[in-house]
Structures are given as C-alpha cells and as structure tokens.
Amino acid sequence: MxxxxxxxxxxxxxxxxxxxxxxxxxxxxxxxxxxxxxxxxxxxxxxxxxxxxxNLHARALAGSQSSTIALVVHDIRDAYFALIAGAVVAAAEQHGMLVTIVSTYRDPQQEARYLALLRAQRPRAIILAGSGFTNKSAADPIRTELLRYEETGGVVVTLGRQDAGHSIIVGNQEGARSLAHAMVDLGHRDFAVVTGPAKLMTVRDRLTGFRRGLQERGIELAPEAVIHGAATRESGGTVAAQLAEATHRPTCVFGSFDVVAVGLVAGFQRLGIAVPEEISVAGFGDVPVASDITPRLTTVRLPLEQVGQQAVDLALSPDPPVRRSVAFEGVVMLRDSTAAPPS
Amino acid sequence: MxxxxxxxxxxxxxxxxxxxxxxxxxxxxxxxxxxxxxxxxxxxxxxxxxxxxxNLHARALAGSQSSTIALVVHDIRDAYFALIAGAVVAAAEQHGMLVTIVSTYRDPQQEARYLALLRAQRPRAIILAGSGFTNKSAADPIRTELLRYEETGGVVVTLGRQDAGHSIIVGNQEGARSLAHAMVDLGHRDFAVVTGPAKLMTVRDRLTGFRRGLQERGIELAPEAVIHGAATRESGGTVAAQLAEATHRPTCVFGSFDVVAVGLVAGFQRLGIAVPEEISVAGFGDVPVASDITPRLTTVRLPLEQVGQQAVDLALSPDPPVRRSVAFEGVVMLRDSTAAPPS
DNA sequence: TACTGTATTGAAAGCGCTTTCGAGCGCTTC
DNA sequence: GAAGCGCTCGAAAGCGCTTTCAATACAGTA
The missing domain is CATH 1.10.260 (434 Repressor (Amino-terminal Domain))
Known part of the structure; x- marks a missing residue:
C-alpha cells in the first residue's frame, strides 16, 4: 500500500x-x-x-451544509424499521445524501445519548422513527435534545410523536380502527388485544384505534382483555397458552405487532386450537413474515415506503417556516388467519 | 425557533x-x-x-480521523443484512462511532457509485457486506474503488470476497457442506438445489459447499438439479410447482436462502405435498422467519452477531500491516422441515 | 469609440477543530 | 545553586473546502 x-x-x-x-x-x-x-x-x-x-467534512465545515441525514430507529433488525430504513436510504440517495443509522434498542437513555452523538455529526436532518416514549413532561430528555437541535438550524422529522419538528402519522391509530371494523363485520364480538409496553406511542395508538373502532360498532373492550407484554414472538406464544386455558376465550385476538400475532398463531396451533376455525388472529404491520406463515396473517399494512420517502422530503424541504404534519393510512389485509367466529 | x-x-x-x-x-x-x-x-x-x-466535521478535518464507519449492504430490508447491520451498529457504538449505511439493491453500477460517494465522507473504514459480484477481471470497478480507498489510508473489510482489505469468511461454504452431510445422514440421496443468481459470491459459495459436502459422501449433484432463480419467496413457490410436476422428484430440496426455502415449503404445501413427510426442505441463514413458519425450517445459522462485531474490530484495528482474514462457521439447525426420505 | 452592465475569475478570509512548537513551571539530582 | 527532567499550557499553523470581495473580461448599447 x-x-x-x-x-x-x-x-x-x-x-x-x-x-x-x-x-x-x-x-x-x-x-x-x-x-x-x-x-x-x-x-x-x-x-x-x-x-x-x-471531502465532505471540509465541505460541511465551510459551507455549513452537511450531506448526511440521521435516522434513529428502535431496532434496525426489526423488519418494520428495516423497511423504513430501506425507504429512507433510497430516498436520500436520490438527493445524493448519506444516511447514518442508529439503533436505540428501546432504551430511552440510549436514545437521548445517541441524539447527542448525532448532533455532533451536524446532520442536515434527524428522522426519529423509533421514538415514542410517551413522556409528556417538559423534561423529556429526548424532546430537549430535539429542540436544541432544531434551535441550531437542524430539521427534525418524527414518526408517531408530534412534540417536535415535522411529524408523520403512520396510520397506527386509524389502521387499527379499520381493523376493528373489519373484525366486527366478520361477526366477532369478543376480543382480546395483546400488545407491547404501554409506554410506546405505537402501542398506545394501535390500542386506542382498535378500541375506538370497536366502540363505533357498540362494543366495549374490557380492561382485562388487554394484555401488555413484550413485542416479541415468544410473548405471543405465552399469551396464547394463557388464553387457551382461560375460562372465557375470545373469538378474535389482535396482536398489535405482527411478530406477536405470529407467536399467537403458532401457540394456538401447538395447543391444537385451529386458526381461524376456532379462533381468529390478526396482526399489525404486514411485515414479510405475515404472508410467510400458514395461515397467512390478516394484518394492517402501513405504507412504509411512502413514509420513508415523505420523511426524507420533509427532512430536505427548504427552511421550514412551520412544522408540517403528514398523515398516512394503513390498509387492512384480510387474509387467512381470520374468519367468522365459530357458531 | x-x-x-x-x-x-x-x-x-x-x-x-x-x-x-x-x-x-x-x-x-x-x-x-x-x-x-x-x-x-x-x-x-x-x-x-x-x-x-x-463538530465532527471539524474534528475529522483537523485530525484526519473520521468517526464514521460505512456499511454497504445489498438490501437493508433483507433480514440477513438487517441482522449484520444491527451488530455493526451496536459494535460501532461502543467505540463512539456512527455508521453510515447504503443499500445497493444488488446493482453493481450502484455499488461502485456508492463507494465513490462514501469515499467522499472519508469514513474510517468501509465494511462491504453485500458485495460479491464475482468479477475476477482486474477491471472490476468495485475492486478499483476499494483499492483506491485503501491507498489513501482507509480500511476495508469485506464479507465474502477476498480481493481487498481484511476479509471475513462468514461460513457460507462450510455451512452448506455441513448441511449436505446432515441431509445425507438423514438418508437422502437425491437432491435439488434452488438458489440465486450465479454471479453472487454467496450463491456460489453455498452451492460449492453443498456440492462438496455431497461429494464427500459419494453423491454427485447433477447440473440439472441446480436451479438458479431470484433469491425470493416467489421464486421458491415457482420452483416448488415445477418440482412437483417433474417426472423425477428429489427427496430433499436445498433452498440456499431461507426465503426461498420458505417459498418452497409454502408451494409444496399448497400442492398437497407434505413437508417433511413427502419431501424435505432446508434453507440457509436462519433468518427469523425460519422458525416462524410451520414446519420450522431446517437451516444453517450464521453467527451474524459475531461477524458484525468482528467486522468492526477489524475496521478499527490500528494501522494494519497485513490484511487479515477471519473465518466463522455456520451451524446446522435441524428442525421440522426435514426428515428421513419416504421409503 | 467610449460606456455600461453582466459573467467569470482569483485572492483571501474563514468554518471549528487538532496539533506542533516552544515557553513556563515545579521537581529532583549532582 | 545550576542543570535536567516531565509536566501543563498558549500561540499559531493548518486540515480542504465555500464564499465574500474586488478585479477583470466580455458583451451590448449609444
């Protein structure tokens, strides 16, 4: 050399x-x-x-215009975020920009720390795709970081939280609502929801949407019908076992993350409970695995491609006078894991 | 503001x-x-x-020490690469470094172009995880870019190709060989392999390894038993249909990417061919979906966590006097999609 | 031909940092 | 008491670029 x-x-x-x-x-x-x-x-x-x-460093230093976009996700290994990342990377590339990705593993401490580290890189914009710890207090360290970053001329785009920068509403709430309607239309009256930690905005939105959808059809979701666990396949399996043993079994279970729903389906099958004949299972996200399993999972597809593209568009929009907010809608994918309830 | x-x-x-x-x-x-x-x-x-x-730009400019690592993958949305990316991001973070990710979508043109763009960012190192277009000619544009980058003091780490920088052997060849052994041990003598485009190193390595494994057990893999398609689920489905109609049907099919194997399994099931009772299917990669489907997929697990970690270690190793090469081994995960052949 | 206005060019001043270079300081050692 | 050592610390030179600012070139007009 x-x-x-x-x-x-x-x-x-x-x-x-x-x-x-x-x-x-x-x-x-x-x-x-x-x-x-x-x-x-x-x-x-x-x-x-x-x-x-x-030399981009020299260029950024002299022109005070960085050519990187920062993307913060919960877990890049998770298909949901990988999909968003793919779209963001592709969109950024069209503008000749590079994307720096950090993965916070759902640790708010980590998230705030990363945000500081990213600030050091002076990216043109920060896209916060994985945040959503609902800390409404003004002292939320993440919010503080974001505002500080904005103050120094950075652009912030958030997915799912609306307390800083431009925001994109990915359709969690509205999609879950449509799903609830669809399930009721199938004939279900008796539901359980298994979801993730209550602190996550995503979790709240999907739950709220689902509950509201049911209410609009005159059905109340009992508090004990909502089970908070981890957003993992294992969690789904565990809950399936609980549900199978319970004295009262719902006819339809909504796993508010596809992986959870996959775990539910596998769990029921292992216990000899036929899906969808004996119990219907729906997921959320339409991650690839949803159509890989048998039965193919009924779920809500989020337009993640467009979300990623839109995030970059907002990120690169010239000096925004106001914070903008864009909403997308999820679409219900009725597949084989749901059917009319057994009579 | x-x-x-x-x-x-x-x-x-x-x-x-x-x-x-x-x-x-x-x-x-x-x-x-x-x-x-x-x-x-x-x-x-x-x-x-x-x-x-x-300000990292100023720091990089003055100290000529960038604090970013570039990661090049084929497709960040693909679980295989997402897993690697996760490990790389996590490992880099421990050294206070940021990771810039680009996704080439398997386009060699794109890949070379991206490499140039990355060079502009002067990253401390470039980790090439998705490359592997086997262009042995000296004029390979990707290789040219890499060498040029090395010449100016950058560190290159490649996964699966060994013509520039440090290299990590991820266990494709060796893992496929072990899998072949395992399948023969199960009693199979008659195989088909469905794989991706022949230009990809990954494809070649897995095929070579599998073929060699069979040879070591005295079995030759007929050329017509190797089917090159896309590395997608759909491709697996199509091939399953072909195989089902063929006059001669193998007892074991190796889908050299998990997604392909998933497609194969679903395809056979749709046609009423029981897996593994009537035909065995094995995959490669042990991507999450492998254990999400029913039957759970027999596959080869690659230590992607360690690969990512190792890549960063090599990337950050102080001024390497020589190119280093590290090899990992895949381990066969015998699950439910394979069994002894029907008698 | 002289005169104006517009486009192109070069010199030089930074952008925010790291890093020589050398000065200064408080020790120990003979 | 002089010399030597091992520190800390400040001034200043750059890292490779963009961008004023002023100077020059060239067209177009009268």
Whole structure:
C-alpha cells in the first residue's frame, strides 16, 4: 500500500490551470455558474482523471451544509424499521445524501445519548422513527435534545410523536380502527388485544384505534382483555397458552405487532386450537413474515415506503417556516388467519 | 425557533478561562493529558453547562480521523443484512462511532457509485457486506474503488470476497457442506438445489459447499438439479410447482436462502405435498422467519452477531500491516422441515 | 469609440477543530 | 545553586473546502 494522499480540490485546480475558487464553483455546481466553457471542461476532465472526490467534512465545515441525514430507529433488525430504513436510504440517495443509522434498542437513555452523538455529526436532518416514549413532561430528555437541535438550524422529522419538528402519522391509530371494523363485520364480538409496553406511542395508538373502532360498532373492550407484554414472538406464544386455558376465550385476538400475532398463531396451533376455525388472529404491520406463515396473517399494512420517502422530503424541504404534519393510512389485509367466529 | 448558533469549542474555552488548545486537549482526552486538575474541572463543567457537542466535521478535518464507519449492504430490508447491520451498529457504538449505511439493491453500477460517494465522507473504514459480484477481471470497478480507498489510508473489510482489505469468511461454504452431510445422514440421496443468481459470491459459495459436502459422501449433484432463480419467496413457490410436476422428484430440496426455502415449503404445501413427510426442505441463514413458519425450517445459522462485531474490530484495528482474514462457521439447525426420505 | 452592465475569475478570509512548537513551571539530582 | 527532567499550557499553523470581495473580461448599447 503506497499510502498516497487523497487528491484535493487544489490539485484539480492546478492540474486544470485555474484557481481554487473556480474549481470549487464548477465542481460544486453552485447555482447558475456555467464557466466560460473551456475552463469548465478542463476542470471536469482533471477531476475525472485524478479521481477527485470532494471531502465532505471540509465541505460541511465551510459551507455549513452537511450531506448526511440521521435516522434513529428502535431496532434496525426489526423488519418494520428495516423497511423504513430501506425507504429512507433510497430516498436520500436520490438527493445524493448519506444516511447514518442508529439503533436505540428501546432504551430511552440510549436514545437521548445517541441524539447527542448525532448532533455532533451536524446532520442536515434527524428522522426519529423509533421514538415514542410517551413522556409528556417538559423534561423529556429526548424532546430537549430535539429542540436544541432544531434551535441550531437542524430539521427534525418524527414518526408517531408530534412534540417536535415535522411529524408523520403512520396510520397506527386509524389502521387499527379499520381493523376493528373489519373484525366486527366478520361477526366477532369478543376480543382480546395483546400488545407491547404501554409506554410506546405505537402501542398506545394501535390500542386506542382498535378500541375506538370497536366502540363505533357498540362494543366495549374490557380492561382485562388487554394484555401488555413484550413485542416479541415468544410473548405471543405465552399469551396464547394463557388464553387457551382461560375460562372465557375470545373469538378474535389482535396482536398489535405482527411478530406477536405470529407467536399467537403458532401457540394456538401447538395447543391444537385451529386458526381461524376456532379462533381468529390478526396482526399489525404486514411485515414479510405475515404472508410467510400458514395461515397467512390478516394484518394492517402501513405504507412504509411512502413514509420513508415523505420523511426524507420533509427532512430536505427548504427552511421550514412551520412544522408540517403528514398523515398516512394503513390498509387492512384480510387474509387467512381470520374468519367468522365459530357458531 | 430562535436559530441560535451551535456552541463551539472556543466558547467553552473562554467560559472556562483557558485557551482553545487546552480545552481541546481536555475534551478530546488525547492520550495521557490530565490537566492540572482545576483546569480540567472547569472545562468539563463549562462544556456541560453550555451543552457543547464537538463538530465532527471539524474534528475529522483537523485530525484526519473520521468517526464514521460505512456499511454497504445489498438490501437493508433483507433480514440477513438487517441482522449484520444491527451488530455493526451496536459494535460501532461502543467505540463512539456512527455508521453510515447504503443499500445497493444488488446493482453493481450502484455499488461502485456508492463507494465513490462514501469515499467522499472519508469514513474510517468501509465494511462491504453485500458485495460479491464475482468479477475476477482486474477491471472490476468495485475492486478499483476499494483499492483506491485503501491507498489513501482507509480500511476495508469485506464479507465474502477476498480481493481487498481484511476479509471475513462468514461460513457460507462450510455451512452448506455441513448441511449436505446432515441431509445425507438423514438418508437422502437425491437432491435439488434452488438458489440465486450465479454471479453472487454467496450463491456460489453455498452451492460449492453443498456440492462438496455431497461429494464427500459419494453423491454427485447433477447440473440439472441446480436451479438458479431470484433469491425470493416467489421464486421458491415457482420452483416448488415445477418440482412437483417433474417426472423425477428429489427427496430433499436445498433452498440456499431461507426465503426461498420458505417459498418452497409454502408451494409444496399448497400442492398437497407434505413437508417433511413427502419431501424435505432446508434453507440457509436462519433468518427469523425460519422458525416462524410451520414446519420450522431446517437451516444453517450464521453467527451474524459475531461477524458484525468482528467486522468492526477489524475496521478499527490500528494501522494494519497485513490484511487479515477471519473465518466463522455456520451451524446446522435441524428442525421440522426435514426428515428421513419416504421409503 | 467610449460606456455600461453582466459573467467569470482569483485572492483571501474563514468554518471549528487538532496539533506542533516552544515557553513556563515545579521537581529532583549532582 | 545550576542543570535536567516531565509536566501543563498558549500561540499559531493548518486540515480542504465555500464564499465574500474586488478585479477583470466580455458583451451590448449609444
């Protein structure tokens, strides 16, 4: 390895016989600068020949315009966030921007800490996809970080929380509501909901939506019919066993995360309870696994592609005078894990 | 939004009554610099009070030490890569580093282009997890990019290719070989392999390993028993239909990606062919879905956690005198989708 | 031909940080 | 008491770029 130094703009300029400033203007294609033609050609040719690649750090420092977008998710390994990340990365790429991803593993401490670390990178925008610890107090450290970041000129886009920056409503509440309607229309009257930790906005929204959907059809969801567990497959399995043994068994169980629903289905099957013949199970998210299992899972599909794209659009929108809010809707995917209740 | 300027190091220095240099030394904790005690305290206090966060761009520019690691994957939405990304992000975080992720969607053009864009960011290291277009010619644009990047002092870590930088062997070949052994031990003699595009290193390695494993048990894999398709669930479904109609049906099908195997299983089931009673299906990767479907999929688990961790370790290892190569082994997860062949 | 207005160019001033270089200080050692 | 050592600390030089600012070129008009 000959450890050659990276080629700098000034190398290109000298090679092309123009000044540093000119080279800069041509290569960063600032505004309507076209060059006299000949100079332009020479600079472009030199840059290509030398393999010049601008130093983004220098560029960011001088121009105070970073070319990275930060994305904060709960867990990048989770299909839901992976899908969002994919969309964000793709959309960012179209603007020539790079995406820095951090994964907080649902730890609010971690989340605030990461936010600080990200602030150091001075990204053009921070997209908070995984937040949602509902800490309404003004002292919420995450909110504090976000506001501080906004104050110094950064753009914030949040998914599912609406206390800072632009916000995107991903359709959790509304989608769960539609799902409730669909289940009632199937003939169900007796429900259980198994969901995640109550602190998460996602959990609350889906629960609220589902409950409201039922109410609109004249059905009340009893408090004891709501089971808070972990948002994991295992949790679904455990609850399935509990439900199977209970004296009173609902005809339809809503697992407010697809993985939970998958666990429920597997759990019921293991216990010899047929899905959907004896009990219906619905999920939320329409993560790939939903259509990989047998029976294919009824669930709510969120337009994550569009959400990611929209997040980037908001992130890159020129100096926003106001905070904007965009809402998406989930669509119910009626598949094979739900049916009319046994008579 | 009051659009306040971000606090700079010099603000901290002045607030603490020390020079810029001292503040820098204390806050970047360079080496054994402890300060006289009192100065140290004052600077730390000021930094905290003012909410100082160092500007990474300036830091990278001055110290020529970037604090980002770049990760290149095929598709971040794919569970396999998401798992790797999770591990890389977590490991990087422990070193206070941020990870920039790009997703090439298996397009070599894109890949080379991204590499150039990444080079602009001057990351400490580039981890290439998704590459593997086997272009052995010296003109391979990806290789060219990587070498160029190395020449300017960057560290390259590749997963699955060994033509640049440090390399990590993820156990594709060796894992597929073990799987072949296991299947033969189950009693199978008649195989089909359904896999992805032949250009991908991953595809080749898994196929080679499987074939070799069979050979070691005295079984030859006929060329027509190898079916190249897309690495998708749909592809698995299509092939299942073909296989079901074929005059000669193997007793065991190896889908060299879990998703493909999932498609195979679903396809056979739809056609009324029982898995594993009538036909065995094995996958590769042990992605979550493998244990979510019924029957649970026999597959090969790759130690992706460790791979990610190792990648970061190599990425951050001090100025490597030589290229290092680390190998991991896959372990066969015998589950419910395989059994002895029908007699 | 002289005169104005517009486009292109170069010199130079930073962006916020790290890092030499050398000065200053409090010790120990002969 | 002079010399030497091992610290801490400040001034200042840059890292590679963008962007004023002023100077020059070139067109277009009278």
């Amino acid at each position: 000959s450890r050659r130094a990276a080629v700098r703009l000034i190398d290109v300029a000298e090679h092309a016989g123009v000044s540093l400033a000119t080279a800069s203007r041509i290569l960063s294609s600032a505004g309507a600068y076209r060059g006299r033609g000949e100079a332009r050609e020479r600079v472009l040719a030199s840059a290509a020949e030398l393999g010049y690649e601008p | 009051s659009r306040r300027a971000a606090v700079r190091l010099i603000d901290v220095a002045e607030h603490a009554g020390v020079s810029l240099a001292t503040a820098s030394r204390i806050l970047s904790s360079a080496g054994a610099y402890r300060g006289r005690g009192e100065a140290r305290e004052r600077v730390l206090a000021s930094a905290a009070e003012l909410g100082y966060e160092p």
